[in-house]
Amino acid sequence: MSLFVLLVVLLCLLIAAWLWMKPHPRSPAIVPGALPFIGHSHQVIGDRKHLWNFFRKVQVYSLKNGGVCESWFGTHKFYVITDPEDSLTLSNTCLNKPYVYDFAKKFLNNGLITAQASVWKTHRKLLNPAFNQQVLNTYVNEINVQARTLVSKLGPLAGKEPFDVRKYLINYVLSAVTRTSLGLGTEDQVLIETDYAEAIDELVAMFCDRGQKVWLHSSYIYKWSAMKRKEDQLINTVKNIINPIIQKRKSKLKGNSVPYNYNNSASTPGKFKPVLDQMLQLADEQNAFTDDDIREHIDTLAASSYHTTSSAVTFILLVIGKYPNVQERIYNELQEVSKHEDDDFTEQDLHKLVYLEAVIKESMRVYPVVPFIARKVDRDVNLKNCTLRAGSSCAIGLYGLLRHPLWGADAEKFRPERWLDPTTLPEQRSLYAAFGVGRRNCIGHLLSNMMSKIALAHICRRYHVTGDISTVVCEFDVALQPVKGHHIFLKSRK
Ligand code: HEM
Numbered sequence: 001m002s003l004f005v006l007l008v009v010l011l012c013l014l015i016a017a018w019l020w021m022k023p024h025p026r027s028p029a030i031v032p033g034a035l036p037f038i039g040h041s042h043q044v045i046g047d048r049k050h051l052w053n054f055f056r057k058v059q060v061y062s063l064k065n066g067g068v069c070e071s072w073f074g075t076h077k078f079y080v081i082t083d084p085e086d087s088l089t090l091s092n093t094c095l096n097k098p099y100v101y102d103f104a105k106k107f108l109n110n111g112l113i114t115a116q117a118s119v120w121k122t123h124r125k126l127l128n129p130a131f132n133q134q135v136l137n138t139y140v141n142e143i144n145v146q147a148r149t150l151v152s153k154l155g156p157l158a159g160k161e162p163f164d165v166r167k168y169l170i171n172y173v174l175s176a177v178t179r180t181s182l183g184l185g186t187e188d189q190v191l192i193e194t195d196y197a198e199a200i201d202e203l204v205a206m207f208c209d210r211g212q213k214v215w216l217h218s219s220y221i222y223k224w225s226a227m228k229r230k231e232d233q234l235i236n237t238v239k240n241i242i243n244p245i246i247q248k249r250k251s252k253l254k255g256n257s258v259p260y261n262y263n264n265s266a267s268t269p270g271k272f273k274p275v276l277d278q279m280l281q282l283a284d285e286q287n288a289f290t291d292d293d294i295r296e297h298i299d300t301l302a303a304s305s306y307h308t309t310s311s312a313v314t315f316i317l318l319v320i321g322k323y324p325n326v327q328e329r330i331y332n333e334l335q336e337v338s339k340h341e342d343d344d345f346t347e348q349d350l351h352k353l354v355y356l357e358a359v360i361k362e363s364m365r366v367y368p369v370v371p372f373i374a375r376k377v378d379r380d381v382n383l384k385n386c387t388l389r390a391g392s393s394c395a396i397g398l399y400g401l402l403r404h405p406l407w408g409a410d411a412e413k414f415r416p417e418r419w420l421d422p423t424t425l426p427e428q429r430s431l432y433a434a435f436g437v438g439r440r441n442c443i444g445h446l447l448s449n450m451m452s453k454i455a456l457a458h459i460c461r462r463y464h465v466t467g468d469i470s471t472v473v474c475e476f477d478v479a480l481q482p483v484k485g486h487h488i489f490l491k492s493r494k
Helices: 002-021 050-063 086-093 098-106 118-133 133-137 141-157 166-182 186-212 226-253 262-266 275-286 291-322 324-337 348-352 354-366 396-403 416-420 445-462
Strands: 068-073 074-080 371-375 390-396 463-466 474-475 480-482 489-492
Touching: 050 068, 050 074, 050 186, 050 390, 050 396, 050 474, 074 086, 086 371, 086 390, 098 186, 098 226, 098 291, 118 133, 118 275, 118 291, 133 445, 141 166, 141 275, 141 445, 166 186, 166 275, 166 291, 166 445, 186 226, 186 291, 226 275, 226 291, 262 354, 275 291, 291 354, 291 445, 291 463, 291 480, 324 348, 324 354, 324 445, 348 445, 354 371, 354 416, 354 445, 371 396, 390 396, 445 463
Parallel strands: 074 390
Antiparallel strands: 068 074, 371 390, 463 489, 474 480
């Protein structure tokens, strides 16, 4: 009898799975290679190079099939969109993230990347002003200081062997972001650049690992794993570093909340109001954040900034190392804008570096560091030619959008000049998706551009760069990055 019941239950499960996986009239094309019940899961097992190859292949398939396709992980449906209009519809309709983001939830919880849409809406509105251009202008001095440190660390390597520049860039970005977020003195900053940076790095790597190890997706299995024990330990390390910093700053600011004037501070070198102070003020005046929220936002800024920006600048250096005429044009522009080698780049200088800006944008278009983003499809969504069904997930293929045929016949080519004449750019703004699509896009994109521009300006003014982007093989972590061995060579210009 019990065997009979078991068989009936099994049969019902099989029928339910078959009905769920069966294409319906407005389904998009299914990516080839799906196996019954496991779908494409077998195709993501392997190293991170392999993982990126799979994600790229799926986006190319989506581009060739009207801009939307369907893949499967077990019985979970994962759509992939590369059509600009449909990307915008989906990203502005579905604001929640799919279950894989929950792997980072214990650590980042209400931070912008992982927050539920209801919390995200209020927090994003409150945090937006902390990342506007006027505030960022007050960081220019601090970022120049960090860029000088970067260039001086690169000094001993110039004229020697080719080397991996990314670890130096990671240091640079982490210092710039944590200094402008936390406003720490040199002593506390050391802890941030060592123990805190290491813990964040390990945690981020761990979330990727869990994503790839499908059997650890179940929280019941995960809670008994060695990975979970390590995660708890690392989260404690991070909390023990950041919580005292928040408390110390809080008591310092108590009764000392002089209104901050960004207009005046921009003209006072080195003076800025760190993001932490802005959040503490909002917490004090509007009860907007708890101490935990503040820690989660700070950790989110650190975790989301350094992998991405350091990879982007690495790719740009490899690009300009490959195209000497592009490099010379950047150098000439730098000479025109800032005559003396020891001058800092001011906010006005940065505006004048138009060609460098075009190179940054074009490199991030052809070599994006975040190749896709994902959303939870929590309601049926009607797109132009198909309907996405509730209960599934959807990836928006940024790589596909950035190389979409609407960019023109030379979409795959690196051609910075296209940015110098806006009339030649495609009309659909969602095609420039290097920083995401729709309302939940990157809050740090202006800061990231500023850090990239200042670092590149300092490096290119001092050194001649050699590298080769055309041989780069990438792997997918939280961001795309070159696998080891793609080095640049620096020669001093003096
Ligand atoms: C080259 C550098 C960067 C790239 C390519 C990049 C890309 C992105 C993308 C594609 C998203 C959207 C994620 C999604 O929709 O799921 C995003 C979100 C985000 N990024 Fe960036 N990012 C960069 C640098 C930064 C920096 C420097 C910061 C912080 C200082 C930052 C902080 C964030 C945060 C907090 C979010 C979540 C925004 C939200 O959901 O409201 N990013 N980024």
